[in-house]
Amino acid sequence: MHNKQSAAEIVSALKQLYPAAECSLSYGGEPWKLLVMSILSAQCTDRRVNIIAEELFQKYPTPEALANSDINELERIIKSCGLYKTKAKNIRASCALMVEKYDSTPPDTLEELLKLPGVGRKIANLILGDIYGKPAIVTDTHCMRISKRLGLTAPEDKTPFAIERRLSALIEPAEQSDFCHRLVLFGREYCTARSPRCNExxxxxxxxRNL
Ligand code: SF4
Incomplete structure (x- = not known):
């Protein structure tokens, strides 16, 4: 397994490969939109979420509008991303809470973020890292798969939380959020789920190569 020094070499190599490290959800710099899109992204591709978001935010341009949206119409718009009934309910409830308690924007602590319906540690860390620039490991499917293959996690790290803790200790705090974005790009280009392009x-x- 890698130590801090060799982990830093991986961080640096990924940085050279993908200098921009942008979030693949196109939220236009509006934090509340990232939160809504993150809820939509469970078991759905970021590409599909970006498509759905266009119609969604055109029809409901503010968290207030989404909180007061017609549930049937909301379900219709987001249906193609799967689990749409639960997601619609959570989006309305989270938007209502943001409007009521947090000035229409996601809160900036893990504890408060986890109180929003539909928000787990993965989404909370995405918000903390991307919006608030805080150290945060986002254990999505790319992060978990590639960290294991590279040897950044130990065999006993089976859960997203265990992986998050391991990587938090190994990766420099200032690099964590961008590192996770880069893993997504790297996972699409080289270290794909089914057939990693190890030779290239x-x-x-x-x-x-813990495959
Ligand atoms: S593509 Fe192969 S060599 Fe590259 S990180 Fe993935 S498993 Fe390792």
Whole structure:
């Protein structure tokens, strides 16, 4: 397994590969939209969420509008992202809470974020890292798969929380949020779920290949 020093080499190699490290959800710099899109993204691709978001935010341009939306119409718009009934309910409730308690924007602590319906540690950390620039590991499917393959996690790290804790200790706090965005890009280009392109991989010399 990697130590802090070799983990830093991986961080640096990914930084060279993907200097921009942008979030793949196109939320236009509006924090509340990132929160809504993150709820939509459970078991759905970011690409589909970006498509749905166009109609969604055109029809409901503020958290207030979404909080007061017609549930049937909201379900219709988001139906293609799956789990739409639960997501519609959570989006309305989270928007209502943001309007009521947090000045129509997501709160800036893990504890408060976790109180929003539909928000777990993954989404909360995405908001903390992307919106508030705080150290945060987002354990999405790319992060969990690639960290294991590279040898950044230990065999006993089975849950998202265990992986989050391991990576939090290994990756420099200031690098954590961008590192996770870069893993998503890297996971799409090289270290894909089904057929990783190890022969062409720029990280092969740093990888333990725990496939
Ligand atoms: S060498 Fe293979 S398993 Fe390792 S990071 Fe690259 S693509 Fe993934």
């Amino acid at each position: 991989c720029p990280l092969i010399s740093l990888c333990e």
